[in-house]
Amino acid sequence: MESIWTLGSRGVAEHPSLSGEADADVAIVGAGITGLTAALPLAEAGFKVMVLEAGTVGSGVTGGSTGNLYATLASGQAPLRHKWGDEVAAEVVRARGEAVDHVEALVKRFSIDCQFQRQPAYRLVADERQHAGHDLNEELDALVSAGLEVEMTNAPGLPFDSWGLRIANQAQFNPLHYVQGLASALLGEGVVILQHSPVREIEAGKGRLRTDEGSVTAKHIVQATHTPKGISLVQAGMPVSREYAVSARLSSGEYPEGILWVLDPFHSLRSYRHGDDQYLMVIGEKHPTGEHRGDHYQLLREYLAARFDVEAFTHHWSAQQYTSPDGLPYIGRMHGHDNLYMATGFAADGLVWGTLAGMLIADQILERANPWQARFGARRITPGKSALQYAKENATVTKHMVKDYLGTEKLDSFDAIAPGQGRVATVEGEKLAIHRTEAGKLKVLSAVCPHMKCIVHWNASESTWDCPCHGSRFDTDGEVIEGPAYHPLARSGEKL
Template sequence: METIWRLGSSGVPVCAPLQTNTEADVVVIGAGITGLTTALPLVEAGQRVVVLEARTVGGGVTGGSTGNLYTTLASGQAALCRKWGDEVSADVVWARSEAIDDIEALIRRFSIDCGFRRQSAYRLLIGDGQHSDRSLNDERDALCRAGLDIESAESPGLPFDSWGIRIPDQAQFNPLHYVQGLASALIGEGGVIHEQSPVRRVDAEEGVVETDTASIAARRIVFATHTPKGVSLLQAGMVVSREYAVAARLRNGEYPEGIFWLLDPFHSLRSYRHGDASYLVVVGEKHKTGEHVGDHYQLLREYLSNHFDVESFSHQWSAQQYNSPDGLPYIGRMHGHDNLYMATGFAADGLVWGALAGRLIADEILGHANPWQARFGSRRITPGKSALQYAKENVTVTKHLARDYLGTESIDSFEEIARGQARVATKNGEKLAIHRTEAGELKVLSAVCPHLKCIVHWNAPESTWDCPCHGSRFDTDGEVIEGPAYRPLSRAGGTG
């Protein structure tokens, strides 16, 4: 699985894994857009900052994003307005607009070659309109009340009937190239990045972060990991989802320009150009993590083929989303620990929220006033706006625990697992995640997620083990890919 953003990637200077114990003023866990946007102003203010990245710079959700930058929300402004009212809706647009401007300013300041361009965003009905005109009118009204200049879009440049709303002065870029540029700038300013350094433990009381090979003592610790590592009350209310992307080359060479949200019920389209080659990217097929039905990539390929003259498919990838219970991100100090900071609940809008979060957390650490700290603070309590989602998600977790622990079938022999097959089964009383590679190698792991002991599920299109409770994901060797789990799936005995 390879994202299109790696085309032409120049990488960053060598960032060796953490090998020796050290000290820092701030440890930032995660080298995506949130972590690097946090680290850069701290280093420039004279702080000793170490960034720990489990894989490579931008190799997580940032590198799996759409590369779209917009002031509204992909899910629509009307829903936010109904929950929070016009004032908060306008604040969201204003804050996100400032974050996009900050991104553009950093690109200019450090001459980051990431294809940044101002573009229009479109929210469109297609065909005979499977969603009513009323929903589009509600969105138009919400956008206007939030202070956005919008226009009608009757012919937005797509090869099929569509109409709706155009929102000018949004933007697009290559998100991986952008964060690689930020990483190079951070290193140039004296910051330190260690790649291939997954964090295994954080001791908030002692102010210590541990990897497999060393530890760092720090006054402040930032979880720029999309969701906090370990156990957090906020995780109980998050809806964790996956969404998929496919890129294609077209025969006729006509690539639509802009950010297109198609309400059919929902797909996102954009074009990307690298060198002399252009690509069309479609995003969609969203579902809850750990609840997989069918081949989501194939469905997206069929979608593009049904709407465009596709010559070939070039890339496919996916990304994870965390939807907060009250519809706004949580950014700032964590409950119970003044030295721990986090940013989560970005939904499908993480690039802009991540840029805003980085600035907010850096300002909070440096003691700088920021007008958005109260609005998006991670310690806010909004039971009227979040209780229903908390209740639903806890019911979902309970159902998964009961069904997976009581309903997992038993097997007598691993010979039942064919090449290329994977399944969760009980053997000798142990819940096992069993996978046999196409080459015939058998890999047997505990199926119990080390986070909160749910049972993982097999994600066939991506060949991963995904936890349906709080979104931890593991590769076929058991290593953590993402999510709140610190530790890999443990290896099981008796693989004969």
């Protein structure tokens, strides 16, 4: 399962995993857009910077994103304005606009071949029933109030009637090519990038992090991991969700240009060209992580096929989202540790928030004033805007803990597990995650998530074990894919 962004991927100079002991001024965990954006100004200021990546550069959420860059939010400007008011809503647009400009400046500075181009964003409805559920006038007013250039329009290039809002001067690029190009530029600045080095422990008090093969001691540790590793208070209030993407080539018809959000209730459409080939992609089917409702990729294929003249489907992939309880990301120093930084709560808007986060964290480490630090600070407390979401998430976690521990089926024989299937079952009192490969090999793991002991669920669309409590995800060998868990699922003896 590869995203469309891997077409023509150049990669970055391969490095061995961390081995032995090392030291740095700043250790950054995660080589996505947040971590690499932060690394550049730190290295330019003379800091010794080391970036540790569990996989390869951009292989996490950055490489699974839409490649859309915009100053507003995908969920809409009006809800943000309703929750925070005009002043804050306008600040969000200005801050995100600066982040988009920052990406554009780095693309030009380092001549990064990532197909960056300015494009409009559209917020569209396609029939009267959709229009009744979305007040485009309210959204228009909120966007104009925030300082964006907006007009009512029909969307060009769509083979179905639609109308809505056109937001000028947003942007698109290939996010994987961008971070790969940025990583190459960082090597010239003396930044050490270590791939295949999953961090298993962070000791903030000692300024040390540990991998399977070594450790790093640093004055500052940046968790550019989309959600903080280990146990953190912020995780208690953040819903975690997955969203899916499918790309296709068309037999006929136009490839629509720009960022197109279709409110039906929500699908994101965009085109992408690689060489002589052009592709159309759709993103949608969002659901809480660990709560799967069928074949999400097939539903997206059906969505495209019903609206466009599809010749062939080419790629499919997915990404994870963490949404903060008050609707704004947490960026900067964590509670209790002045040397530990995080960036999380980006929802569906992570490329721009990640860029802003890298800029803010670098400024904080360099002790440079930044007008956005207070607004998005990781230590802020907003009970009036957060309490309800904290209550909902804690209720969800409790529901899963009770249901999964008490309701897991009992299994007497592994023969019931068919090739390609994964099931969670109780065997001799132990909660097991059981998968049989298509070739018939049985893989048996503990179903207990090592993060906070919830029970993982099988994700048939992606053949992964996903935790519904805080979003940790594991492959069929038990290794951590993403999320707050440090350690893999424990292996279990095959007793049946």
